[in-house]
Amino acid sequence: MAEATRLWEVFIRPRNGLSHRHVGSLHAADEVLALQAARDVYTRRGEGTSIWVIPSDAITASDPDHAAEMFDPTADKIYRHPTFYDIPEDVGHM
């Protein structure tokens, strides 16, 4: 079996003012070839003005099995949201 070439994650900025967004992945021997392949594979129709390629194994991801504990605090701290506070209508828009 052939030796596996490195896997890269591809991020594209559609236009200035927007952040880079994950679009997919590809295999390439190094970062130079990864960038060229990303251009050919993911920007054939003017999808972007900037590309990032990142070795997939450089990404540390949270574990979906622990998503409940990991993200739980966001749901029960309702005082983090503006609607938690009662302000009389007379005060106007705040």
Added chain:
Amino acid sequence: MYSQGLIGADGRTEEDEAFLAAFQARIDAEEKIEPKDAMPEGYRKTLVRQIGQHAHSEIVGMLPEGNWITRAPSLRRKAALLAKVQDEGGHGLYLYSAAETLGVTREQMTEELLSGKAKYSSIFNYPTLTWADIGTIGWLVDGAAIMNQIPLCRCSYGPYARAMIRVCKEESFHQRQGYEIVMTLARGTEAQKAMAQDALNRWWWPSIMMFGPHDAESAHSEQSMAWKIKRFSNDALRQKFIDATVPQAEFLGLKVPDPDMAWDESLNDGKGGYRHGPIDWDEFWRVVKGGGVMNRDRIKARRKAWDEGAWVREAAQAHAEKRAARRAGEDAGGKVAAE
């Protein structure tokens, strides 16, 4: 492009009832499943096989059309065909990436294609004999693929659905450029019109076979539907394709080669549709099992590309290693100098 008929799917799975029920509840709630989520082994295997077949179909699908790039009748046609074939290559890559998120490697998939273990859409085992075939493939084969791929944009597996959204966005040009080619021929000389009709005669039946066996004979469809990998049955999509395509043929003044084709008020819940004649499934299975005109050629061409590209992959790898070693050397050298 791709056929809906997944060949040899096997949704068997061995998880306990509670796990399967919890998974089904997520699916029923239209939650997307993402790569590292817990999933039944049968779900994973079905997707690996389906996305793999889909990817291989894109890659093998480059061959019948690639055959005509150097003989396209004008620069405009040649540029469009080149772009289309390049798109198919890109679609294959999106799909291989999606399959890899399920724990199968690109090398494994490539090896399975080259050894004949993995299947691809049987439509690509037919030869492209004339320029009209290129137009007809865009019109019918890409048309059928789009019918199938639009519901796949809502597939329950996130990476597959996202890949399909990109593919569908790009593929509508494929069908339109094909129809335009056929239209040009259909409005041309008698000989050109005959060429268009001949291509339609040869591609019609294989195109409607792309949707796979009838629902009653489609062994694993039910599980795929329950898991929302598949949203519509083979026959439902086939009917949709026929209803859309028959008027397109009439517009061109061409005749669909099905003597039994007739409007039937009772189809589509009383809205009416075109009833088609019997499909020759023996031919379908013969071609799937390797008996098509081009099966051997297609795999031979893929093997040749893989073998003759080996030196490029090796050189790129060697160059990457040399650069990495040089950088490591510079870093070590720099440190010594700083001390």
